[in-house]
Amino acid sequence: MTALHLAIIAPFLAAVFVPILYKMFPNIHTGWFVLAVPAVLFAYFLQYLPVTSNKETVMAVLDWVPSLDIHFNAYVDGLGLLFALLITGIGILVVLYSIYYLSKKTEALHTFYTFLLMFMGAMLGVVLSDNMMVLYMFWEITSLSSFLLIAYWYEREKSLYGALKSMLITVLGGFSMLVGFVLLYSITGTFSIQETIALSSEVVSHELFLPAMLTILLGAFTKSAQFPFHIWLPDAMEAPTPVSAYLHSATMVKAGIYLIARLSPVFAVSGEWLWLVAGFGITTLFWGSFSAVRQTDLKSILAFSTVSQLGMILSMLGVGAAALHFDNLDENLYVGATTAAIFHLINHATFKGSLFMMAGIVDHETGTRDIRRLGGLMTVMPITFTIAVIGGFSMAGLPPFNGFLSKEMFFTAMVEFTEFQLFNVDTFGILFPVLAWIASVFTFIYSMMLIFKTFTGKMQPEKLDVKPHEAPFGMLLSPIILVSLVLVFGFFPNILSYTIIEPAMASILPSLLQEGEQFYVDIYFWHGWTPELYMTLGVIGTGVLLYLGMKKWIGVYRLFPEGLSFNRLYDQTIIQGERMSEKVIGWHMTGYIKDYLLYIFSFFTAALLFTLFYKGAFVVNTENVAPISVYELILAGVLIVSVGIVMFTKSRLKAIIGLGVAGYTVALFFVIFRAPDLALTQLIIETVSVALFLLCFYHLPQISKNLESVRFQAGNFIISAAVGLTITLIGIAASSSRLFDSISGFFPEASYEEAGGKNMVNVILVDFRGFDTMLEILVLGIAAVGIFAMIKLRMAGREQL
């Protein structure tokens, strides 16, 4: 256990104390105590910056389940540290914001902060674990805590719906990811990510490579809300705004991106990876930005915008994989895509976090998030407006904010990608810059909607529940810090380049670097008159025109019928799935014992007959068969006839007498086959049970002594004949193929010499195998007590014992 391990689990440990502090200090907002955790952790992780920027990594080893190769190994490199800083840094701001956002009086703060700390710890675990199983465990805790946080206001139906939806989708992906990890393990024999990376050439040539890649990608796509699994994210907006800002923009949805970046060294050489990651990314980018424009709720717009920005990051990561096919670092154009991906990852966390907080402030101060009811807040809430403008312009990709820089780099990457020669990129590759450009236009439009529909125009006080006013300073503090970061990263992007971005790139593309080399990262505003600049100018021009003429073309969205959306598909899957399972259960769980016996017997015969003949176990061997005498034949006839009477009689009494005859004949067979003890017991038991049958018969209510003869049913007949046949065949086969002599030769002598008894059967019962006898006595005892209890205890009408 090192300090690093302690740092990962510190939030969990802190979560234990949250309810105690909540109860002990009711006058202090619990958030103030919680604030210390991410602050300390952030400071702690900052210490690693010099380490990772020198290309050093830290591996802290802790055995957990060594026999299964599961070690709680913490690994810090550029990528992990970037995420750890994001998680803790934005964690500080979110906790600070939530202190002012959530009321001490009306909200259950202890549950909120417990869940939030759980999430924070889990997220740290995801990004800092080297072991895939541990990563998976933390991954599922993020799903779980996200579920709990979305359903924080659990009395609202929509919260529960959103929580369930996100749970189902992310857990589906998580499970698929587990399958992928296990497949990887079966290829490499290790759960360690770094060791897997070292063995990547072996992985790529293995036949399980593709299944492993697809299942892991499914996990990453569902978590990062990629098309078509993005549908849970907009519904997760029912969560409190700090949660949306933290989980659903800055951290959790980037877990999938982290996973893809982390496993890039393993998979990225293949063309499938390139196409899948880049293709899904660009599709998500387009669809998310396109869908965002039709939303009217601030948080829904932001949710779809998150979806689209995540798609953008992912597509850049996918394109960045193209870099692996070139050796020369200096002329490698595609490395830039990875730089852009990481840079945008940071930028997105800053501006999206601030925008969510802005939406929360607007909601908090006006009582609504609906842009149709909002407007004209600029003069009332000037600081919030400034935040919205900076965040929004950055998201739209306007200079001089950091979004502009990453968008330029994004365009560069997409344009250069079309020139990539491998994997048929030259055919459909042209789609990438085109889709990217269209998506950027839509991004521009919804960013403008976000700013101008909320803050400009005419205020409609009659539509608002409360009189709007500027938020308290504490609530504004976090978004102000974030937008100042937007500005800082916008004007001085190179403070990030060799401290954070370059080490992270080294983790994503390790094979490109020789000893002592490093990537060249230099982000600057002015590229010259390049195609990217013209594209950005086009985006702004087209975006402004489309935004102003929105009323004319907004009808386009009505062309998409509601019935064809993915939400509809999800709802129908759930509903139809429930209906189907209900139908299937209703169909085979009839409640009739007859039917269940039918299943049992048919499965039994089918399985046994199949095994018997498929394995060629059926043999007939007549060597050891004894001669049959005539009286034995006649007695067998008696047995058959008496059983026939039982089956075909119309009278119950006759059936009981028939059973008695059968039992007596069996006793006689025991005599013939020299088993006196058995014969004695059989005779007594048979007599007693016939008497019991008579007793039952007498107590049958309302049933005449004569009954309808048993109705003939073909199905029952076939099954019963099959059961009889199966048992007969197995009996013949078993007695025909004795593999070794029985041990009965031991008992005749031993029973007298060792146990002092001449009756071998009785000696076996009470001496050699007395244990069975004891338990059978117990069975009889239980039966007797049970019968007594059933007769004496009349519980009917009473609630409990």
Place this chain on the structure above:
Amino acid sequence: MIQIILILSAVLLSLAILISLFRVAKGPSMPDRVIALDMIGINLISLVAVISLIQETTAFLEVILLLGILAFIGTVAFSKFIEKGVVIERKRD
């Protein structure tokens, strides 16, 4: 010689059981069937005795005694059931 006679008598006794079984199956009334069951019991006694002779063992003598008791008890129980509808009566207060 004695073996053949014994086996022959075993066959004949089995046939007798078979014929009694016909009465069990056919017997127009329930007492017919009960009497037939009783007869099967008695025939079993003889058959067990013959089989003991065939197998030259005395191990089955208890079986014969037991069968004698059981056939009696069984017939009484059935008769009582047919007559009164119960086998064991409740205590009269």
